[in-house]
Each structure stands twice: as C-alpha cells, then as structure tokens.
Amino acid sequence: MPIQTPDDETKETRDPNNPILPEDLVTPMGLPIAALQELHRLELRNRALINSIPDLMLVLGRDGIFRDFNSSALTRPLVPPDEIIGSNVDSVLPPELSQLAMSLLNDALKNNNVATAEYTIKREGYSGHFEARVTPSGPDEALFIIRNITERKNAERDLLASQQMLRHLVDQSPLAVILWNNEFQALEWNPAAEEIFGYTKEEMSVTRGTLNIVPLRMRPSIEFVFQSLLDQHGGLRSTNENTTKDGQTIYCEWYNSPLLDEDGDTVGVISLVQDVSERVRVEKEHLMMEKQLLETQKLESLGLLAGGIAHDFNNILVGIMGNASLALSEIDPKSDLFCSLQAIERAAMHAADLTRQMLAYSGKGQFVVERINLSRIVEEMLELLKLSISKSAQLDINLVPDLPDFQGDATQIRQVAMNLMINASDALQEKPGTISITTRLTDSNEPFTGRSHPAPATGPGPWLCLEVADTGKGMGPDVCERIFDPFFSTKQTGRGLGLAAVLGIVRSHHGIVRFFSKPNLGTRFQVLFPVTKDEAKPHLNHESNPRAAPPGTNILIIDDDATCLNVTSRILNKAGYTTTCAPGGLEAVVMFSEKPTTFNLVILDLTMPHLNGEQTFVRLRELNPTVSVLITSGYDEQESIQRFSQSDIAGFIHKPFRANDLLRMVQKALARANT
Structure with missing residues (x-):
C-alpha cells in the first residue's frame, strides 16, 4: 500500500529497500508525527518542572x-x-x-x-x-x-518583638549600653550613657568619639585594651577612670564583648558600663579606715611595749640613781670615786630621759598640767630656733596672738614644736628654702589630703593647730609609713625616738598629728590640740630642801621590785625614818592590819601583781581611813593619780628619783597629813 511522505514521495509500506521512517508519518492535519512527539515530550518536561x-x-x-x-x-x-x-x-x-x-x-x-x-x-x-x-x-x-510566607512573617514578627524588647531594655537600662565599631565610633549610645558621661549620641558618633570619655593619660592603655578586644585576646572586664563632658572624673566598671561576623572576625564591641564612683569612694574610705586601724593598733602595741620597757627600766634606774645618791652623800667630794659616782648619776639621768621619751611615745609620759597659750610657747622658742636651724633657711612666722589657752604639759609641747622645726630644717639639706610656722584655730572638717594619726579628728572643735611646713626634699610613701616608728630615722646622725615621741605626746594630750609629704614637694605637719575649758590641776611636785625626819616617823614601803624597795628604804633610813618593807600588796595588807595606826605614811607603787596599787590603797583605807599615802610609779603623774580623788593621796613621785627628790616628797606628804 503506497503512502505519500511530506516530501511528496510515494513509498510502499512493504518495500524493504525503501522503508518508511517516523518522519515520513504525518497527522491528519499534516503535522509530522515526530514533531508532535517532541512537542509532547517538552510539555511533559515543563509540566514536571512546574509541578516541582x-x-x-x-x-x-x-x-x-x-x-x-x-x-x-x-x-x-x-x-x-x-x-x-x-x-x-x-x-x-x-x-x-x-x-x-x-x-x-x-x-x-x-x-x-x-x-x-x-x-x-x-x-x-x-x-x-x-x-x-x-x-x-x-x-x-x-x-x-x-x-x-507564613514562616517568614512569623520570623519577622518575632524579630520585631525581639527588637522592640531589646530597644526597651537598652533605653530603660540603668547601665550605659555602648556599641562601638572598629574606629572607636559609637553606633549605639543609650540614655543611661548620656546621663553618666554627659555626651549625646550625636557627639559620640564621630570617629574615635568614645575617646572623649577617656583621660588623656589613660588613652594609650585604653587603646591597647580596645585592640585586645578586637583581637579577642582579653579586655572583657575592667574598672576604669573616665571623664565626663563637664570635666569630672568618675570611676566606671566596663563589661565588654566583641561582636563577630559569620567568618569569626570582630566587627565591633558592645559594652555595658556602670558608674561605680560611689562604690569606689566607699571602698577607698574603708581601706583608709582599715589602714588607720592597723596603724593605730601598731602604735598601741608599740606604745604598750615601750611603756612596759620604760616602767621596768625606771625601776632599774631607781636602784642606780638611789645608790649613786647614797654613795655620793658618804664620799669625800674631792675623791676620784666621787667624780665617778657623779658620772654614774648623770648617765642614769640620761637614761631616765630616754625612758621619758619612751613613755611619751606610749602616751604615758610624765605630765605637768597647766594652762598653755600655743602661740606664746612658739614665740618664746623662736630665738633658740634661729640658732638651731640651717643658716640657709628662711622663717615665715604666722602666729595668731589671741588663741584660747589649752591644758597640757608646756615642756612636752615645746619638745613637739622643736622636733618638728628641727626636722623641717634638716629637710632643707643646707639648701635655701622656707620653713613656715603657723598657729591658728581650725575645724575638724577642714579638708586635708594627707595622713592623720592616730585617727581623723572627730570632735566638733574648735582645735588649736600648730603647722610646720618646709620646702625641702619631702618623703616617699615608704618613709611616710615608718616615720612614727621608734628610733626610725633617715638621718645618719639620727637618735632618740624623734617623731614617735611627738606622736606619743600629742596622743597623751588627746590631739591629732596630720602630715602631707611628697618627694621634691616638701612636707607639712599639723598638730591639733582640743580646746577645753577645764581648769588645770596643780602639779604636786615643788622644789624644796629636805629637812630632818621628825622623830618616830614610821613609813611602810610597798613595791614588788626588790631594788626599788631596798634603795627607797636605805634613803629614808639614812634620813632618820623608820621603814617597813612589803614586797607586794597582799603582804602589805597583812602587815598593816597588825598595826594599822603605827604608820605615819605609806609609799605605794601602783604596778604590782596579785593586788595592784589601787586595790591595795582601798584595803589600807578600810583598815585606817586617815592613813597618808604617797603614790610612786614609772608612769606619768596624771594617769597614775586620776584613779584617786585629789584629796585621797598625799602626793606623787615619779620613778626614777634621786634621794633628795624622795625626801622632799616624803616631807611634803607628812606635812599635808599633819594639817
């Protein structure tokens, strides 16, 4: 059966030599079957793509x-x-x-x-x-x-809520929130940051704008910290000194976190900042108080040690000075031995002076209370001072003439003033300079940047102030820490207790020592004494020549130190007194109870074991309310007799004493008992 191809060629369906190909076939409408198949294939492919x-x-x-x-x-x-x-x-x-x-x-x-x-x-x-x-x-x-787009919309909604929450947190945060880029430029600067530092976001948004809040001297170290953050090597938390827009210095605690991109590179820093100025101030005050407490405890411990040593040393000196006095009274003044004994007595007196300094440091020195005018005392010392200080020093004297009086020991106050003035002169090192000496009234709240010993003045005032300042070499922190230590000195020829004695004297007067010193900036000392209206108590010691002992005068001597007991007894026996010795309070009470009316006078040491002087005094007065008692101690008179009413005791004699000193006090006590 023949067919017609699209090319108008006629082919037989069963011709093996000329077979029919797919492209030879056409649809009823004249389309090639192959083209139709290709079109269908493309349609299926496109449909598959669309469906995917x-x-x-x-x-x-x-x-x-x-x-x-x-x-x-x-x-x-x-x-x-x-x-x-x-x-x-x-x-x-x-x-x-x-x-x-x-x-x-x-x-x-x-x-x-x-x-x-x-x-x-x-x-x-x-x-x-x-x-x-x-x-x-x-x-x-x-x-x-x-x-x-439901998921996207939900994500956008969540993101918006998160952004709103974050914005609320940032805006309402009491902490400063700062976002920096790599150029020190603030991209985020919340209201708290503006309140803390005083700058607006616009002022901080310029390149390196955040350096405005950094003191000039700290900028190199801050840039190093910032670079460490960018390099992810540290700087995450620090407490820094910062500067506000109006120039105030504040302390801020910084919490920093580097911001990283998807590649792990740092693109900025987010910081949370808290103003901790008040906390830093309180911490500094606590540290200062702790330091002052430690210094006070140290001074008290050293003072207790010095006082104990001085007391025991005074008992030894009683034996040396008393025996020397007894020996001198029995030796020909022209003999060589007499000169040697005088030398022993002089050496003992020098040793007694050292113990007085030690007692002064401990705050328990011998105290002669009288009314004192601070300006007058300094004025009286000026001529002596001019002879003692460096010839290169120029004095600047400012003394308020009408200062109120205060009560104290004039000799010790002179020692304080002279010590400070000599130290000021030594600080000039023979170079030209100025020593300023000022007296005035001051208030305890007056600003002072230096150190205060033993503690800042807390009374309402007013306070009498003696200020001695110099333009000398000044002192470094290490020296300032030790200047009140006993026997500490920066001078090659330094000796004695120096400023330790000054501090002890001032403490015993209930005063304050303040000082400020820096290398090459000089030193300024202030000594504050409280103004009081109390009347000064009369001192019990008055010079008089000892007289012969009244016949039949019996004296009970009570002292736990055998040397003191022996020397005191020998001095009195030599002067014609009859003595009975008791090595302690308990023994004295037993002896006294056997014949309570026999003794005309009791010489009583205060510091004894088992039964101290005060307890012994009470027991003796219970046995004989009228017995006359003379107190003796190595501590100062004021501290010793403050436990007794002035009318209760016949007098006080300070250890160590010479024979004539003891005899004069005994005669005075007996005279008082007979009036």
Missing part, C-alpha cells in the same frame, strides 16, 4: 476562568485541584480574595508588568500568610505565583 516548584501556580483569564494550575500542596487549603480548571474565580475563592485576584490580573495586563500583593487566609484551625506575584502570560491571561 513549591509555589502554587495558576493561570487566570481576563474572563475570571482558571485555565491552568500546578499540583502544589498549597491548593489543599483552598479547593480540590480538579475543581479549579474551568471554574470561575468567584466560585473558588472568598469574595475578598477573588476581588484581589482580578485586581492584580487587570493591573498586570494593563501595565504589562508584575503586580504583587500580600494577603492572609484565616479559616477554622488554619491561618497563613501568602504573597502573590502576577505576570502577563498572554493578551488576556496572567500567571499567578502564590508563595506561602
């Missing part, structure tokens, strides 16, 4: 009829797929969506461009967000691409 797209794809005509669709799962929330093609948009979609679809279709066809819109579908048990993109696909139809 997760978005919903629809073709809608101008007449509102759906002409095509893909089989995306997104159609399931709407209508079944087999109901879409050929259906009118109004019958498939809710009214609001059908109107939106036709509006997008008309816009796309009219403008020959892509039209877009977002919309929300809410049904029972379902809610979703979608995006529609409409593109013309023919003169009277358009392709709708519908994408489910």
Whole structure:
C-alpha cells in the first residue's frame, strides 16, 4: 500500500529497500508525527518542572476562568485541584480574595508588568500568610505565583518583638549600653550613657568619639585594651577612670564583648558600663579606715611595749640613781670615786630621759598640767630656733596672738614644736628654702589630703593647730609609713625616738598629728590640740630642801621590785625614818592590819601583781581611813593619780628619783597629813 511522505514521495509500506521512517508519518492535519512527539515530550518536561516548584501556580483569564494550575500542596487549603480548571474565580475563592485576584490580573495586563500583593487566609484551625506575584502570560491571561510566607512573617514578627524588647531594655537600662565599631565610633549610645558621661549620641558618633570619655593619660592603655578586644585576646572586664563632658572624673566598671561576623572576625564591641564612683569612694574610705586601724593598733602595741620597757627600766634606774645618791652623800667630794659616782648619776639621768621619751611615745609620759597659750610657747622658742636651724633657711612666722589657752604639759609641747622645726630644717639639706610656722584655730572638717594619726579628728572643735611646713626634699610613701616608728630615722646622725615621741605626746594630750609629704614637694605637719575649758590641776611636785625626819616617823614601803624597795628604804633610813618593807600588796595588807595606826605614811607603787596599787590603797583605807599615802610609779603623774580623788593621796613621785627628790616628797606628804 503506497503512502505519500511530506516530501511528496510515494513509498510502499512493504518495500524493504525503501522503508518508511517516523518522519515520513504525518497527522491528519499534516503535522509530522515526530514533531508532535517532541512537542509532547517538552510539555511533559515543563509540566514536571512546574509541578516541582513549591509555589502554587495558576493561570487566570481576563474572563475570571482558571485555565491552568500546578499540583502544589498549597491548593489543599483552598479547593480540590480538579475543581479549579474551568471554574470561575468567584466560585473558588472568598469574595475578598477573588476581588484581589482580578485586581492584580487587570493591573498586570494593563501595565504589562508584575503586580504583587500580600494577603492572609484565616479559616477554622488554619491561618497563613501568602504573597502573590502576577505576570502577563498572554493578551488576556496572567500567571499567578502564590508563595506561602507564613514562616517568614512569623520570623519577622518575632524579630520585631525581639527588637522592640531589646530597644526597651537598652533605653530603660540603668547601665550605659555602648556599641562601638572598629574606629572607636559609637553606633549605639543609650540614655543611661548620656546621663553618666554627659555626651549625646550625636557627639559620640564621630570617629574615635568614645575617646572623649577617656583621660588623656589613660588613652594609650585604653587603646591597647580596645585592640585586645578586637583581637579577642582579653579586655572583657575592667574598672576604669573616665571623664565626663563637664570635666569630672568618675570611676566606671566596663563589661565588654566583641561582636563577630559569620567568618569569626570582630566587627565591633558592645559594652555595658556602670558608674561605680560611689562604690569606689566607699571602698577607698574603708581601706583608709582599715589602714588607720592597723596603724593605730601598731602604735598601741608599740606604745604598750615601750611603756612596759620604760616602767621596768625606771625601776632599774631607781636602784642606780638611789645608790649613786647614797654613795655620793658618804664620799669625800674631792675623791676620784666621787667624780665617778657623779658620772654614774648623770648617765642614769640620761637614761631616765630616754625612758621619758619612751613613755611619751606610749602616751604615758610624765605630765605637768597647766594652762598653755600655743602661740606664746612658739614665740618664746623662736630665738633658740634661729640658732638651731640651717643658716640657709628662711622663717615665715604666722602666729595668731589671741588663741584660747589649752591644758597640757608646756615642756612636752615645746619638745613637739622643736622636733618638728628641727626636722623641717634638716629637710632643707643646707639648701635655701622656707620653713613656715603657723598657729591658728581650725575645724575638724577642714579638708586635708594627707595622713592623720592616730585617727581623723572627730570632735566638733574648735582645735588649736600648730603647722610646720618646709620646702625641702619631702618623703616617699615608704618613709611616710615608718616615720612614727621608734628610733626610725633617715638621718645618719639620727637618735632618740624623734617623731614617735611627738606622736606619743600629742596622743597623751588627746590631739591629732596630720602630715602631707611628697618627694621634691616638701612636707607639712599639723598638730591639733582640743580646746577645753577645764581648769588645770596643780602639779604636786615643788622644789624644796629636805629637812630632818621628825622623830618616830614610821613609813611602810610597798613595791614588788626588790631594788626599788631596798634603795627607797636605805634613803629614808639614812634620813632618820623608820621603814617597813612589803614586797607586794597582799603582804602589805597583812602587815598593816597588825598595826594599822603605827604608820605615819605609806609609799605605794601602783604596778604590782596579785593586788595592784589601787586595790591595795582601798584595803589600807578600810583598815585606817586617815592613813597618808604617797603614790610612786614609772608612769606619768596624771594617769597614775586620776584613779584617786585629789584629796585621797598625799602626793606623787615619779620613778626614777634621786634621794633628795624622795625626801622632799616624803616631807611634803607628812606635812599635808599633819594639817
């Protein structure tokens, strides 16, 4: 059977020599079968591509009829797929969506461009967000691409909520929140940062703007910390000194975190900053108070040690000076032995002077209370001072003449003033300089940047102030820590207790020593004494020549130191007194109870074991309320007799004493007892 090919060639269907090929076949409409097959293959491929797209794809005509669709799962929330093609948009979609679809279709066809819109579908048990993109696909139809953007919208909603929460936290945070880039430029600067530092965000947004809050001297170290943050090598937390816009210095605690990009590179730093100026101030005050407490405890411990040593040493000196006095009274003044004994007595007196300094340091020195005018004492010393200080020193004297009097030991106050003035002269090192000496009234609240010993003045005042300042070499921190230590000196020829004695004297007067010193800036000392209105108590010691002992005078001597007991007894026996010795308070009470009216006088040491002097005094007065008692001690008179009423005791004699001193005090006590 012959067929006609598209090339008008006639072929037989069973001709093996000229077979019929696929391309020789045509459709009834004249299309080649092969071309039709290729077209079908391409259509299947395109359909597969379209169906693989997760978005919903629809073709809608101008007449509102759906002409095509893909089989995306997104159609399931709407209508079944087999109901879409050929259906009118109004019958498939809710009214609001059908109107939106036709509006997008008309816009796309009219403008020959892509039209877009977002919309929300809410049904029972379902809610979703979608995006529609409409593109013309023919003169009277358009392709709708519908994408489910629910996850994106939810993410955007969560992100917005997170941003709002973060913004609220940043804006309301009491901490400064600062975001820097790598150029020290502030990208974030919250209200707390503005309140703490005084700068606005605009002022800090310039390059290296954050350096405005860093003191000039600290900028190199801060730049190093910032670079360490950028290099991720540290700097995460620090307490820094910062500067505000109005020039104030504040202390801030910084918490820093580097910000990294997806490659791990640092792109900036986020900082949380807290103003801790008040906390730093309180901590400094606590440290200062702790330091002052330690210094006070140290001084008290050293003072207790010095006082104990001085007391025991005074007992030894009683034996040396007493025996020397006794020996001198029995030796020919022209003999060599007499000169040797005098030398022993002089050496003992020098040793007694050292113990007085030690007692002064401990605050328990011999105390002769009288009314003192501070300006007058300094004025009386000026001529002697001019002879004692460096010839290169220029004196600047400012003495307030009408200062109120205060009560104290004038000799000890002179020692304080002279010590400070000599130290000021030595600080000049024979170089030209100025020594300023000032007296005035001051208040305890007056600002002072130096150190205060033993503690800052706390009384309401007013306080009498003696100030001695020099323009000398000054002292470093190490020296300042030790200047009140006994026997400490920076001078090659330094000796004695020096400033330790000054401090002890001032403490015993309930005063304060303050000083400020720095190398090459000189030194300024202030000594404060409290102004009081109390009347000074008369001192009990008055010089008089000892007289012969009244006949039959019996004296009970009570002292736990055997040397003191022996020497005191021998001095009195030599002067004609009858003595009985008791090595302690308990023994004395027993002896006294046997014959309480026999003794005309009791010489009582205060510091004894088992039964001390005060307790012994009470027991003796219980046995004989009228017995006359002379107190003796190595401590100062004021501290010793303050335990007794002035009318209770016959007098006080300070150890160590010479024979004549003891005899004069005994005669005075006996005379008082007989009046």
